[in-house]
Amino acid sequence: MDAPAVVAEVTENMLGGKKVTVAFVLGGPGSGKGTQCTNIVEHFGFTHLSAGDLLRAEIKSGSENGTMIDTMIKEGKIVPSEVTIKLLQEAMIKSENDKFLIDGFPRNEENRAAFENVTKISPAFVLFFDCAEDEMEKRLLGRNQGRVDDNIETIRKRFKVFVESSLPVIEYYSSKDKVKKIDAAKPIPEVFEGVKAIFAPYAPKVK
Numbered sequence: 001m002d003a004p005a006v007v008a009e010v011t012e013n014m015l016g017g018k019k020v021t022v023a024f025v026l027g028g029p030g031s032g033k034g035t036q037c038t039n040i041v042e043h044f045g046f047t048h049l050s051a052g053d054l055l056r057a058e059i060k061s062g063s064e065n066g067t068m069i070d071t072m073i074k075e076g077k078i079v080p081s082e083v084t085i086k087l088l089q090e091a092m093i094k095s096e097n098d099k100f101l102i103d104g105f106p107r108n109e110e111n112r113a114a115f116e117n118v119t120k121i122s123p124a125f126v127l128f129f130d131c132a133e134d135e136m137e138k139r140l141l142g143r144n145q146g147r148v149d150d151n152i153e154t155i156r157k158r159f160k161v162f163v164e165s166s167l168p169v170i171e172y173y174s175s176k177d178k179v180k181k182i183d184a185a186k187p188i189p190e191v192f193e194g195v196k197a198i199f200a201p202y203a204p205k206v207k
């Protein structure tokens with residue numbers, strides 16, 4: 001009986017008619033998620049979806065959720081899952097790609113469970129950038145990108161949220177053997193060496 005196997009194949013990680021591969025990219029604020037995602041896009045053909053960037057774009061678009069999102073970001077709090085998941089889903093469906101780096105999501109247990117329930121997508125793996133707070137704080141204070149949350153008061157709130165709400169998500173995926181941990185305290189090129197080894201199986205085929 002072949003039918004059940006075929007059904008399993010077509011329903012697994014399907015979105016908008018295509019089968020997608022998702023890697024969640026997690027790590028504390030300033031651990032270098034965005035920086036390394038840019039490198040991964042260039043070398044491995046993934047599309048980078050930063051939950052934070054999508055939320056900031058939503059504020060700029062004048063959406064009805066803009067004021068709420070702006071307040072949450074200034075406070076370092078996590079925006080309700082339905083808002084962020086809708087943005088991620090729309091971006092994945094709109095994209096012609098089928099390989100996605102989802103950066104900065106899931107940030108808490110509510111994000112994780114809601115994404116799984118709504119999209120039925122489970123990540124191929126979770127890339128975790130591990131970095132000490134004092135190094136992350138130094139990087140954020142030197143980032144100079146005009147972010148409203150890159151000030152010492154909000155940075156400390158973001159660190160607290162990371163420890164209390166985001167680390168348990170990493171522990172959850174660790175218990176499923178899905179976490180690939182990277183020492184993110186090293187210089188950018190050295191961090192990318194570790195990243196490359198993880199993404200090697202996803203390298204575009206040379207014709």
Ligand SMILES: Nc1ncnc2c1ncn2[C@@H]1O[C@H](COP(=O)(O)OP(=O)(O)OP(=O)(O)O)[C@@H](O)[C@H]1O
Nearest residue numbers: 028029030031032033034035139143186187188191
């Ligand atoms: N390995 C590194 N060593 C030194 N500086 C780094 C390293 N990786 C990134 N940076 C710098 O640190 C700052 C934060 O990096 P990045 O924006 O990639 O972090 P992030 O994890 O995406 O942070 P956030 O969660 O706040 O979006 C940037 O100015 C970046 O250039």
Ligand SMILES: Nc1ccn([C@@H]2O[C@H](COP(=O)(O)O)[C@@H](O)[C@H]2O)c(=O)n1
Nearest residue numbers: 051052072073076077078079104105107
């Ligand atoms: N899943 C998420 C991701 C982000 N946010 C909010 O955006 C802020 C900035 O996120 P970065 O990944 O760009 O650092 C974050 O502090 C949250 O306020 C969110 O709510 N949910």
Ligand SMILES: [Mg+2]
Nearest residue numbers: 033034050052
């Ligand atoms: Mg970032």
